[in-house]
Amino acid sequence: MTYILKTAHILLVEDNEGDILLTLDAFEESKFKTRVSVARNGQEALDFLKKKGEFSDAQKPDLILLDINIPIFSGHEVLEKIKKDEIFKKIPVIMLTTSSNQKDIEKAYNNYCNSYIQKPLEMEEFIQAVLKIEEFWLQLTTLAK
Amino acid sequence: MEKDKLDIQILLEIALNQKISEDIESSLPSILQLYLRKLNCIAVAVFQEGNWPYVLPHALRNNEIWINNLQTFSDKFLTDTQEPIYQEINQLNFYGFALHQFGWLCLIRKTDFSTEMFLELNKVVQQLGRELSQAKEEQRLKLLQQLFDKSFDAIQICDEYGRMYYINDVASKRLGIEQSKVNEYKVSDFEKLFQAKPEAWAEHVVDLLENGQQILDSENINQDTGAIIPVEVTVSLITVNHKNFVIAISRDISKRKKVEEKLLISYQEKNNILESIGDAFFTLDKNWTVTYWNKQAVKLLGLPKEEIVGKNLWDVFADTIDSNFYLKYHHAMETGEIVRFEEKYVTQGKWFEVNVYPLKTGLSIYFTDVTLRKEADERLIKANERFEKVTEATNDAIWDWDIENNTLYWGEGFKTLFGYDVHKVTPPLKFWTDHIHPEDLEWVSKSLEDVIKNGEPILTVEYRYKREDGSYAFVINRGIVIRDGNGKATRMVGAMTDISDRKKHEEQLLTFNRKLESQTKELQRSNEELEQFAFITSHDLQEPLRMISSFMDQLDRKYADKLDDKAKQYIHFAKDGAKRMKQIILDLLFYSRINRPTEQEELVNLNEIVSEFLLLRRKLVAEKKANVHCDQLPIIVSYKAPVTQLFHCLLDNALKYSRVNVPPVVAIKVEDKGAYWQFAIKDNGIGIEDRFYEKVFIIFQRLHNRKEYDGTGIGLSTAKRAVEFLGGKIWLDSIVGEGSTFYFTISKTTNYSS
Numbered sequence: 001m002t003y004i005l006k007t008a009h010i011l012l013v014e015d016n017e018g019d020i021l022l023t024l025d026a027f028e029e030s031k032f033k034t035r036v037s038v039a040r041n042g043q044e045a046l047d048f049l050k051k052k053g054e055f056s057d058a059q060k061p062d063l064i065l066l067d068i069n070i071p072i073f074s075g076h077e078v079l080e081k082i083k084k085d086e087i088f089k090k091i092p093v094i095m096l097t098t099s100s101n102q103k104d105i106e107k108a109y110n111n112y113c114n115s116y117i118q119k120p121l122e123m124e125e126f127i128q129a130v131l132k133i134e135e136f137w138l139q140l141t142t143l144a145k
Numbered sequence: 146m147e148k149d150k151l152d153i154q155i156l157l158e159i160a161l162n163q164k165i166s167e168d169i170e171s172s173l174p175s176i177l178q179l180y181l182r183k184l185n186c187i188a189v190a191v192f193q194e195g196n197w198p199y200v201l202p203h204a205l206r207n208n209e210i211w212i213n214n215l216q217t218f219s220d221k222f223l224t225d226t227q228e229p230i231y232q233e234i235n236q237l238n239f240y241g242f243a244l245h246q247f248g249w250l251c252l253i254r255k256t257d258f259s260t261e262m263f264l265e266l267n268k269v270v271q272q273l274g275r276e277l278s279q280a281k282e283e284q285r286l287k288l289l290q291q292l293f294d295k296s297f298d299a300i301q302i303c304d305e306y307g308r309m310y311y312i313n314d315v316a317s318k319r320l321g322i323e324q325s326k327v328n329e330y331k332v333s334d335f336e337k338l339f340q341a342k343p344e345a346w347a348e349h350v351v352d353l354l355e356n357g358q359q360i361l362d363s364e365n366i367n368q369d370t371g372a373i374i375p376v377e378v379t380v381s382l383i384t385v386n387h388k389n390f391v392i393a394i395s396r397d398i399s400k401r402k403k404v405e406e407k408l409l410i411s412y413q414e415k416n417n418i419l420e421s422i423g424d425a426f427f428t429l430d431k432n433w434t435v436t437y438w439n440k441q442a443v444k445l446l447g448l449p450k451e452e453i454v455g456k457n458l459w460d461v462f463a464d465t466i467d468s469n470f471y472l473k474y475h476h477a478m479e480t481g482e483i484v485r486f487e488e489k490y491v492t493q494g495k496w497f498e499v500n501v502y503p504l505k506t507g508l509s510i511y512f513t514d515v516t517l518r519k520e521a522d523e524r525l526i527k528a529n530e531r532f533e534k535v536t537e538a539t540n541d542a543i544w545d546w547d548i549e550n551n552t553l554y555w556g557e558g559f560k561t562l563f564g565y566d567v568h569k570v571t572p573p574l575k576f577w578t579d580h581i582h583p584e585d586l587e588w589v590s591k592s593l594e595d596v597i598k599n600g601e602p603i604l605t606v607e608y609r610y611k612r613e614d615g616s617y618a619f620v621i622n623r624g625i626v627i628r629d630g631n632g633k634a635t636r637m638v639g640a641m642t643d644i645s646d647r648k649k650h651e652e653q654l655l656t657f658n659r660k661l662e663s664q665t666k667e668l669q670r671s672n673e674e675l676e677q678f679a680f681i682t683s684h685d686l687q688e689p690l691r692m693i694s695s696f697m698d699q700l701d702r703k704y705a706d707k708l709d710d711k712a713k714q715y716i717h718f719a720k721d722g723a724k725r726m727k728q729i730i731l732d733l734l735f736y737s738r739i740n741r742p743t744e745q746e747e748l749v750n751l752n753e754i755v756s757e758f759l760l761l762r763r764k765l766v767a768e769k770k771a772n773v774h775c776d777q778l779p780i781i782v783s784y785k786a787p788v789t790q791l792f793h794c795l796l797d798n799a800l801k802y803s804r805v806n807v808p809p810v811v812a813i814k815v816e817d818k819g820a821y822w823q824f825a826i827k828d829n830g831i832g833i834e835d836r837f838y839e840k841v842f843i844i845f846q847r848l849h850n851r852k853e854y855d856g857t858g859i860g861l862s863t864a865k866r867a868v869e870f871l872g873g874k875i876w877l878d879s880i881v882g883e884g885s886t887f888y889f890t891i892s893k894t895t896n897y898s899s
Contacts (some may be wrong), residue, residue, distance in 0.1 A: 018692040025699060098687055121691050121727060123698030 026130035042073025564613030582609035
């Protein structure tokens with residue numbers, strides 16, 4: 001129950017403002033306390049993790065929600081760099097994308113993503129998906145410190 | 146006798162006017178001259194050889210009557226007698242007195258004539274006659290002797306006892322005795338036969354008496370030279386004054402013998418030649434009698450010499466009368482022309498080559514059996530005919546190359562195809578090579594060389610060949626090499642086929658194919674692009690659609706209590722539109738994915754696919770109270786995704802277009818057609834008009850208003866695309882108001898159309 005008191009920190013890597021809003025909406029409906037940081041492209045995501053530039057005071061996230069189709073570095077590239085980094089590789093990375101392309105799925109798992117979730121088209125389902133991620137990763141799973 | 150009286154008056158008158166030619170008178174024997182004067186002869190005419198060229202002028206001067214009568218007179222006594230005659234000449238009262246043998250005639254007037262005078266004259270004449278006769282005889286003998294001595298033959302005369310009587314100069318030399326001493330010898334001195342058997346001579350004489358002349362062949366020894374001379378002796382018996390003499394004339398026949406021997410030798414040689422020559426040979430005389438028949442003739446015609454020589458050719462070969470043999474022989478005999486011909490002797494079934502040479506004596510005929518050659522000729526002619534016919538019948542240019550003599554024969558096709566007059570050209574190989582396209586020449590020549598040298602039996606080359614008009618024809622040239630016993634190529638035969646049309650078609654086809662290929666590629670490319678486009682768009686379209694859909698939901702969820710009914714209705718339509726668009730995008734995605742299956746081929750249990758469908762659509766099935774019957778379906782090896790899409794699309798279709806208030810009844814049937822499976826999905830729905838049978842498979846093609854039957858117009862086109870990908874076909878049968886049956890096939894062997 002200690003986890004309930006703790007505010008979970010989630011990094012959402014997403015360039016689509018609508019999706020960002022919807023994801024934030026979904027987390028709002030959660031009964032858990034979460035703090036969501038947003039990186040709007042691959043470069044920002046990496047900078048955020050490495051606390052570079054404007055993200056110098058950023059905190060290490062507990063979970064990363066990573067879209068594939070994002071500017072500068074794609075989600076795959078970001079994933080690869082995270083999973084090759086001795087420190088960051090412990091952070092669970094959930095691919096959250098509209099792509100149902102088998103190649104994308106394969107590639108993501110080959111790069112050690114922790115989960116691959118297609119964004120549901122229905123809002124209701126999307127909210128359910130986000131809540132389940134939260135519940136599974138932040139509540140059920142024991143993460144590395 | 147009345148004749149005693151001669152009226153010589155007239156003659157005297159004539160004579161008075163004429164002097165005796167002194168020449169003629171002096172030519173008469175002197176005694177006669179004397180008597181003529183004494184006799185007071187009126188006229189004397191001297192005649193020689195039946196004419197009266199010398200008439201004593203005093204007797205005959207200008208008296209035609211006398212001359213005419215004299216002729217008559219002389220004609221008479223000249224023929225009748227040799228004795229003196231006395232005759233009354235007409236009524237002239239002359240006596241003619243003539244001595245034929247002496248060639249003179251006197252006419253005496255009757256009146257002057259007395260018996261004493263006549264007797265005296267007769268005595269004189271006879272005496273004169275004797276003298277003349279003796280002189281003539283001597284002369285004659287002299288002449289004879291000279292004649293005998295001039296003869297090249299040896300002449301001997303002996304009496305019937307064999308005593309030598311006369312020999313001529315040649316005999317004298319040959320026997321070695323002098324002519325003057327001939328009487329000292331007998332025949333037996335020279336003839337051995339008669340030495341040994343004296344009685345033989347008597348027999349010989351008797352023989353001669355009975356048979357007259359005898360001709361004997363004998364030999365003489367030339368005493369001068371010692372040489373033996375072959376002689377032909379003509380022995381005759383002559384009788385003079387009841388005495389018999391034997392005349393032997395020996396003629397030197399050594400030259401003739403030599404000629405004869407030569408003749409004999411050449412005759413034998415000729416015979417040998419005639420017998421030994423390979424040709425059969427025979428001769429005929431002018432009466433068609435066979436005079437010679439050589440061995441080869443015996444062999445060829447199977448007729449021995451004895452049965453033909455001496456017989457008439459047409460009697461023996463009656464079967465050839467009126468045949469060509471008969472006509473040609475007669476022609477040669479009649480015209481004297483040499484005749485050559487070939488003819489079949491039908492009776493024996495043999496062909497003969499005959500040469501007929503006319504001779505003075507008839508014909509000589511040479512003939513040989515040419516049956517084999519003739520039959521070979523006939524076969525050759527037939528073979529040639531066949532060849533010619535084939536050459537005519539074919540459109541190809543037949544050729545025959547005599548490699549050794551480097552001559553080419555061309556068939557008619559050469560003119561038809563290329564325009565060269567085959568009768569004008571009897572060309573060497575160069576004629577052929579000269580017309581080959583320069584670019585092709587090198588390798589064609591090499592191919593030909595390879596075939597000839599390397600023992601390949603057949604040449605097949607395609608190249609361009611120049612026509613007479615300068616244009617080029619595409620030809621295929623096939624040829625076969627004929628080799629001699631040593632494997633050397635001696636001849637080559639073959640045919641050139643004009644494949645210009647074929648080549649043109651091929652090129653057209655090739656161009657067409659290339660065009661088609663490029664079009665296909667283009668189509669494929671544009672299809673791929675379209676698919677790519679469909680895939681990308683459907684994917685990219687989902688994002689904004691999701692935004693619309695999601696925020697409409699959020700609006701509905703969060704602000705429901707702040708919106709009036711109208712606002713909620715607007716939201717409903719927006720959401721409904723988004724939902725339909727989502728379906729179109731999904732269908733399109735589905736459609737575009739058919740040709741790009743992500744998995745491998747696998748065992749696909751069609752029964753499971755139907756079960757999955759029913760599970761997936763269980764809500765709809767329940768709502769519509771649908772009844773789905775299914776045969777036991779096969780398990781096939783295929784791509785699962787398109788097969789699933791195919792079945793689901795068609796089953797969806799069958800459920801969707803049901804009649805109002807009629808629960809759908811769907812039957813799935815299968816038939817094994819050998820190479821493929823044929824499926825049928827039958828429904829009891831609204832049916833499709835037959836004019837739409839094709840149209841229903843076109844993408845986005847809808848036949849119904851959305852209010853009646855919702856749909857994107859992609860379902861059946863997806864099914865069609867899946868069937869085609871799986872190497873099958875799809876079609877339908879339908880009755881409007883009763884239902885439709887969709888048929889489709891799936892190939893058992895994998896043959897995917899992508």
